[in-house]
Amino acid sequence: MDFLAGLNPQQRSAVTHVEGPLLLLAGAGSGKTRVITHRIAHLVEAHHVPGPAILAVTFTNKAAGEMRDRVLKLLGNPEYRAAPLVSTFHSFCVRMLRRDGKRLADIRPGFTRQFNIYDDDDQVALIKQIFRNVGLDEKFMQYRAMASWISHAKSRKQSPQEMYGSSKDPKTSRLATVYERYEDRLRQANALDFDDLLLEAVRLLEHDEDLRRQYGRRYEFLMIDEYQDTNRSQYELMRLLTGEHQNVCVVGDEDQSIYGWRGADIRNILDFERDYPKATVIRLEQNYRSTKNILEAASAVVAHNIERKGKWLWTDAGEGEKIGLYEALDAENEALFIADTVERILSANPSERVAVLYRTNFQSRQIEEALRRYGRNYLVVGGFSFYQRAEIRDLLAYLRVLVTPHDSIALLRIINTPARGIGKTTIEQMEQFALANELSLWSALRRILDEQAFSARAEAALRAFERMVIELTDLLNTEPLDEILRRVMERTGYGRMLESDNDPESESRLANLNELVNAAAEAAERGETLTDFLDHAALVADADGLDERAAVSLLTMHNAKGLEWPVVFMAGLEEGLFPHSRSLDSNAGMEEERRLCYVGMTRAQKRLILSWARYRRRFGGGQPEACVASRFLKEVPRERIAKLREDAAGGRQVDLYAERHEVRETVKRNLYTGQTYNSLDNIAQYFAERGIAAPRAPAPATRAAAPAAQVPPRPAAPVAKRKPVGPGSSVNHPKYGRGMVLRREGDGEEAKLTVSFPGYGLKKLVVKYAGIKLDE
DNA sequence: TGATTCTACGGTCTC
């Protein structure tokens, strides 16, 4: 196969570059994924580099999966053993630490390769606990703020001790105290947080010279995507891996650096040529994605930045439509305008794909409400996802406790869920004891039991708990993954707890857990171990939930990075919202917002519609506040803009109350907040380790109700209305009993339902034949 | 101890 066909000269020279450092400055839509994948294929086919000697690193699992698919396809689907490794930084580090991390114990006492991963919810739980212990609360500092403070300290490699040394005020030394305890607790639980995954991988390679050489030889060629968003440890990792050969190709665009707040260091890309003096630099400046109007508008905005290398993308494409601009009366009107326009676009062309982008997640709510008003299904990316749900986290916490009972955060989570008589006082007693004797909660529990220092009632409860954990631990070596989960649900009483109460929500929780069991079974079939499964659950990202087949996707601009749609809306272009108020006082912050704007705009292929609202309320009940149009709007050349009708959506104030009520109710019943579209596929995606080729559905069945050309009249009452059977409905089946509908394909009698029946798992049923009844 | 109600408070982006 000719991997050079159809490439422009710059792309071609990037693909054919073999040895030595290469910096690829690839503008938005310039075909960089194509270049990376073709370069990998070219190395393998033309230069006979063994596949596994190539390591490509991306930012999200999703991007990695996609790239892997494309590479494998180019290579004619080689065996797994012969395939290049495509991974995220985090997964790569986890893999290294699990396989070859033994010697990290030299420099991190207590470390074993069975470590746990603490995600940010675990971090917050831990910080909360520490605050409690040292008598602080959220008034001192918000938990998340504390977490990011610690993260920054870590990325600067400042130890708590150094913090003490340099602290001048009592606040800083308190921060240092929390930081110190935080680190102690992680070590005690043999846990690593997201920062540690990278930091410890770096430390391991620095410490273990043999391993460093081994890795340097194993991966002869390294590629890094989205290089502008790498942080310090990722940079160091790159240096360590390429110490032997310098065969590194980084691809990035300084104009798309949007993760400064997360520690991304834009200097990594700006200084690449200094770090690798022999670097070849290639610029990809031809855009193949957008119309001229879109490209010029986006370029004009980002040209207002000072901190950039400077480039100007060009395109062969025609002018295309002008950028639409809509000035809404208020946020509800804006949402209605978007929904209305989406409806027009989709009724003209049902196979069109549309994205609505916004700065902050909370903006999605109103847009969801408006879309539902039109019966239009949509996919929300981000927000509250499957693996963040309480029941999922609970069950995963049980598994973590079985792996390491010293994981105190996990233990604390499940010790009294379901309620088993271990109350606040008992737990406090254990915490105090653990603190005083520097023990994990689990060790403390056992010690106190030995010393018979609990009240009789508490003691009985704790003994039963202890026995249960030990019993379940035995399963780890004998049972397959899904069976372990089932047994945990049964033995802990978690399943019974959900079955016995009549809360409609419990039913969907149960369905979620069944789903988790299914995911575990699939993982087991792929030969994954329990740790693999837990790793995966910890490392999935919101963006991984995206499904391109959705007709309408709602997501933040951050999550939209690397993606494209024919039609893109950008909502809420107001000073203080976008650019966000937190970035108004610093130049660097403002430039990052502007880059984000550039990223958002360049997602659009054919049509870009910007909107803002003159009034928006900050809290649900408060008064609407007057807004000023975003400065970014003024930075778009006037002649590229077409103002859209002022009176869209009837120009009248519309009360979305009824819809809002209904959305809330559905959301409560539904499995995945907002994700009314193909939620099942999402879960499969969350847990699929490798990018299995999802079957390409033809036209997405995203329509829930007949399209309305006009704003439909407001429903009289939000309740007591006959709803079509769809996700969230509960149905009755003659054989399987009651079950929850997860997905519907098709309409009426022909509709095919995917239903989760407690005890039977998932069934696909056709309404007409199955004889199921809708449950009220 | 556990379930329920009340109240105060507050909102970037995320591997």
Added chain:
DNA sequence: CGTAGAATCA
């Protein structure tokens, strides 16, 4: 408006 934690009651 939604949530977390406090306060209250069974």
